[in-house]
Amino acid sequence: MLTGQILTGLAGASVLFFIAAGLSLIFGVTKIVNFAHGSFYMLGAYIAYTLTEAFGASGLGFWPSILLSALAVGMIGALAEITVLKPVYKAPPLFQLLVTFGLVLIIEDLTLLVWGPEDRLGQRAPGLSGAVELLGTQIPSYDFFLIAAGPVVLGLVWLLLNKTRWGILVRAATEDREMAAALGIDQRILFTGVFFLGSALAGLGGALQLPKGGADLMMDLTVIAPAFVVVVVGGMGSLTGAYVAAVVIGLANTFGVVLLPQATLVLMFLVMAVVLLLRPHGLFGQPERAERGHTPGAGYPAAGAMEKAIWSVVLIGALLLPLAQDDFILVLATDIAVAALFATSLHFLLGPAGLVSFGHAAYFAIGAYAAALISQQIDGPGMEIALASAPVLAGAAALLFGWFCVRLSGIYFAMLTLAVAQIVWSLCVQWTDLTGGDDGLLGLWPSDWADSRMVYYYLTLALSLAAILLLRRAVHAPFGFALRAGRDAKARAEAIGIDVMHQQWLAFALAGAAAGLAGALFVFSKGSIFPDEAAIPRSVDALVMVLLGGVGHLAGPVLGSAAFTLLHDQLSRFDQWRLLLGIVIILVSTLAPAGLSGLPAMIRAFAMRRRI
Amino acid sequence: MTSPQAANGLTIENISAGYGQALAIRDISLTVAPGQVVALLGRNGAGKSTTLKAVMGMLHLRSGSVSMDGVTVSNRPVHARARTGIGYVPEDRRIFTGLTVSENLEAGRRPADGTDAWTPKKLFDLFPNLAPARDRHAAQLSGGEQQMLALARTLMGNPRMLLLDEPSEGLAPVIVDALAQVVKTLKQEGLGILLCEQNTVFTAKVADRAAIIESGSLQYEGSMSELALDDAVRKRYLAV
Numbered sequence: 001m002l003t004g005q006i007l008t009g010l011a012g013a014s015v016l017f018f019i020a021a022g023l024s025l026i027f028g029v030t031k032i033v034n035f036a037h038g039s040f041y042m043l044g045a046y047i048a049y050t051l052t053e054a055f056g057a058s059g060l061g062f063w064p065s066i067l068l069s070a071l072a073v074g075m076i077g078a079l080a081e082i083t084v085l086k087p088v089y090k091a092p093p094l095f096q097l098l099v100t101f102g103l104v105l106i107i108e109d110l111t112l113l114v115w116g117p118e119d120r121l122g123q124r125a126p127g128l129s130g131a132v133e134l135l136g137t138q139i140p141s142y143d144f145f146l147i148a149a150g151p152v153v154l155g156l157v158w159l160l161l162n163k164t165r166w167g168i169l170v171r172a173a174t175e176d177r178e179m180a181a182a183l184g185i186d187q188r189i190l191f192t193g194v195f196f197l198g199s200a201l202a203g204l205g206g207a208l209q210l211p212k213g214g215a216d217l218m219m220d221l222t223v224i225a226p227a228f229v230v231v232v233v234g235g236m237g238s239l240t241g242a243y244v245a246a247v248v249i250g251l252a253n254t255f256g257v258v259l260l261p262q263a264t265l266v267l268m269f270l271v272m273a274v275v276l277l278l279r280p281h282g283l284f285g286q287p288e289r290a291e292r293g294h295t296p297g298a299g300y301p302a303a304g305a306m307e308k309a310i311w312s313v314v315l316i317g318a319l320l321l322p323l324a325q326d327d328f329i330l331v332l333a334t335d336i337a338v339a340a341l342f343a344t345s346l347h348f349l350l351g352p353a354g355l356v357s358f359g360h361a362a363y364f365a366i367g368a369y370a371a372a373l374i375s376q377q378i379d380g381p382g383m384e385i386a387l388a389s390a391p392v393l394a395g396a397a398a399l400l401f402g403w404f405c406v407r408l409s410g411i412y413f414a415m416l417t418l419a420v421a422q423i424v425w426s427l428c429v430q431w432t433d434l435t436g437g438d439d440g441l442l443g444l445w446p447s448d449w450a451d452s453r454m455v456y457y458y459l460t461l462a463l464s465l466a467a468i469l470l471l472r473r474a475v476h477a478p479f480g481f482a483l484r485a486g487r488d489a490k491a492r493a494e495a496i497g498i499d500v501m502h503q504q505w506l507a508f509a510l511a512g513a514a515a516g517l518a519g520a521l522f523v524f525s526k527g528s529i530f531p532d533e534a535a536i537p538r539s540v541d542a543l544v545m546v547l548l549g550g551v552g553h554l555a556g557p558v559l560g561s562a563a564f565t566l567l568h569d570q571l572s573r574f575d576q577w578r579l580l581l582g583i584v585i586i587l588v589s590t591l592a593p594a595g596l597s598g599l600p601a602m603i604r605a606f607a608m609r610r611r612i
Numbered sequence: 613m614t615s616p617q618a619a620n621g622l623t624i625e626n627i628s629a630g631y632g633q634a635l636a637i638r639d640i641s642l643t644v645a646p647g648q649v650v651a652l653l654g655r656n657g658a659g660k661s662t663t664l665k666a667v668m669g670m671l672h673l674r675s676g677s678v679s680m681d682g683v684t685v686s687n688r689p690v691h692a693r694a695r696t697g698i699g700y701v702p703e704d705r706r707i708f709t710g711l712t713v714s715e716n717l718e719a720g721r722r723p724a725d726g727t728d729a730w731t732p733k734k735l736f737d738l739f740p741n742l743a744p745a746r747d748r749h750a751a752q753l754s755g756g757e758q759q760m761l762a763l764a765r766t767l768m769g770n771p772r773m774l775l776l777d778e779p780s781e782g783l784a785p786v787i788v789d790a791l792a793q794v795v796k797t798l799k800q801e802g803l804g805i806l807l808c809e810q811n812t813v814f815t816a817k818v819a820d821r822a823a824i825i826e827s828g829s830l831q832y833e834g835s836m837s838e839l840a841l842d843d844a845v846r847k848r849y850l851a852v
Contacts, residue, residue, distance in 0.1 A: 165718060168711065168715045168718050168719055169719060171708070171710060171711055171715075172708045172711060172715075172716075172719040174710075175708045175709065175710055175711075176706055176708065178670060178690065179702065179706040179708075180719065181689070181690035181691040181694070182668055182670070182690055182691075182694055182700045182702075183691075183694060183719060183720045183722075183765065183766065183769055184691050184694035184695045184720075184722050184769050185691055185719070186691045186692075187691065286710070
């Protein structure tokens, strides 16, 4: 039994290694966190499905089909790099991240169009379809093949990186891109090549796991979190690290299934947390080299008379909205008020604190589930108590997880927040006794006095506004100054006595509490809550809102959330709304990196240039 | 302006550049002919390194232009500038510490037009200390060896013009002497060198001309021998 579990875990580790190795290579050279890497893995499985269905009956057709799938995915990756990513290399890292998420959405819808919604089961590998008995357990022969394939691919990629000129240039550029350029190395070609190799590795992973796990449309985002964890535990840019970490995480996953069937991802997270606390750059990683020419972040001056006037008009408009007597408009406006608070809470981390969280949906969901469970337990003032305690509980959770997260910086921080969010998501899905699992929790309506669309809209508006103004106040308080000092010049801030990590920890908790309130308000407006609210796309929605509005301005998240909610409402009427949303995300990131709140400045600059 | 001429070296015309809003250098003009060493002198923070970075394209030019052998390069990306024959050796060396000495040289290799291209063998002759360390990781080298490697790595690109940023900084006097010998050799082979230095002894050994920069502007230009006689200038711009 145990032997079987371990061998299955090792076989899974090989596939995880292929994906993580590609992710790590791409990040090492381009510094891009490629969310679409899971999509390339998914494409590998689907393409291999089509090819092996056509040619895979014999070994002579099967194995070339697998290799061809990997190469095809490599080409798709290179093409995506040339068309979509090249224009954003000069943009801030967050925009590159969003662009890759736009790719996730586009690839998901295209895959659905080409292969249809049903899951696909792959052909067994010819010659490896049997099982071998080992210590009384039947082990599939294919597992042994996968276990062997991991080190073989590791060896081949190692040879490529260490024994070829191309590999030496890749390693040089991984260490210091600018210096590599000063030696005449053309990074554009190098980047495309690395994207080809990295995507091909993901495609190989997808193709090789097809006979075991099949192909489905959830593969892309299911695999990305474990892949991120492996890369982070192994150390960004280290292949050996990725392999060792894949084995460790693969085994942790397996034991997680055995020991904690309610929370299979928890063990993986614990391993990651322990490794990162002991070695903040992973098992084999190097400290991140600070990018040169770091420019300070936004300053957030207090609102001027003009801005105050505009917001007063907006607020009056919001207050008068129920006069329209249109339920649909009120529902949309309530959604916007919730989204505005959620986005503002993330902006507080992203902007003033300079902390890029990939997993802010965790605290939205914790607030939402906390509110739902409390209101179910208490008769009478269930909603009131739920709304009051949700931010406290979400804040407490953020305090707990934040303690780990703020010990890391940059990309490691972002990855850990993502991993935490995946834990929360998996708890929501797997802890069915408490959360109802995929069926969610239903029948959660406001107390009687607030149980009309209009009253609940006013309640949401008032609480969101109060929380947003509180966050805004925090930015302009000494707390906010300390955060910005820590963001722009950590060493100097510490030299004048600011405990930067402590301030960031508090900021993380405050933002978590505000997101928790948004989650609670969300629950009673919808009457239900599902695990999707903790999933990666929800975290990315929040990032899109903040960036759409612009990080450089305190009004940005409010504008961005309104624009995003309206846009989402329009797009979701189409079948291919993911494809459209993906394209919009890519266009906004490429064309208007300062966001909506940056448009006036952009127009001014354009007019100035015209005049000269 | 871009008419291809015979090798006439590096021409910097009225360049200004800076970080964020502020200008760190303004209106700098300099020429470095083949086989000539021009020393860019000045106090810490005067704008010496910034000038080299702006020439190399690591810093966006606000105005002015840079050309190499008659070809305007200031509108090109960093790697294209390197390919026109400008080699850059940064102040903090920036060798690839995860690569071996030989791999560092390979990373810098660019094919040359002529037949007398630099090879690792020739460079190991020029820098004898590097030869026994060729398979060691660059992180294990001493400061002096790292400086030699940084220079050797750039030479592997067969540049016709070198931008050398404080090569003698932090090195033992005996190593500085050896470095001066190397620079003299390179100069005799026809390389033009724009040298940022604080070490006056080293500069006096190798430089033909001197340019003094203060607060981002060029204040003085003349031959090294003129500068040696001009106490007033030296006192005003160089005395610590």
